[in-house]
Amino acid sequence: MLQAARHTAIVDAVQRERVVRVSDLAQQLGVSAMTVRRDIEALEESGLVERIHGGAKIPGDARAHEPGFELKSTQLTAEKHAIAVEAATLVHEGMAVGLSAGTTTYELAKVLLDGPRITVVTNSIRIADLFHNATGSRQGFPVIVTGGERTPSDALVGPIATAALKQLHLDMLFLGVHGMDADAGFTTPNLQEAETNRAFISAARNVVVLADNSKWGTVGIASIAGLEEADVLVTDSHLGEDARRILAEGVGKLKIAVP
Structure with missing residues (x-):
């Protein structure tokens, strides 16, 4: 050709x-x-x-377009799985764990099905269904779903979701993001999702951001949090050295997963 x-x-x-x-x-x-x-x-x-x-x-x-879950789930699958496996090592028996919507947090949810027994709080329809349909020892996995208005990425957002999160206390939040940037921090193309994710952060004692290398330099229209608000950032080994340096200086702890 x-x-x-x-x-x-x-x-x-x-x-x-x-x-x-x-x-x-x-x-x-x-x-x-x-x-x-x-x-x-x-x-x-x-x-x-x-x-x-x-x-x-x-x-x-990137700023205002929100890709659907199906499209995002086909991208960087090896990297997302590696991030999920690394993130799962932070979870311990009896925790109350928040899982925001997203394809990487969904991958983490699949890994957690075989992990310690925890209580899950999520605004993801996909994650809630995953735990609901689990078989064997994971049946009856305690899951709290926020409710709210559905986005193209299958997140539940808006005032109902935000109000529900304000009543909860989480040991750890695993947060998926649309983009991460040295100046803009963590962002999303959905204004309501940004508000809901900020409520998630306020409810959590520890915030763990899950973001593959493609998220670096991407800036959505709405800010979720500054880099310094992440206690831990888990990304993959394909992230460039300059980005690693900036993130290592900005977040509490940078963890690199190898696909």
């Missing part, structure tokens, strides 16, 4: 899917991953796409 045709195909895929992976494009176009990366670099220079780790997305699309 000629370069011009590849560029058109890549831009079409980004416009259609909003986020695409290099590996998927290489397979679709019948070229090497290196060729696709060079094409993405050229398209970024033209302002047609924006490079992210392992792929490309619509330029300037």
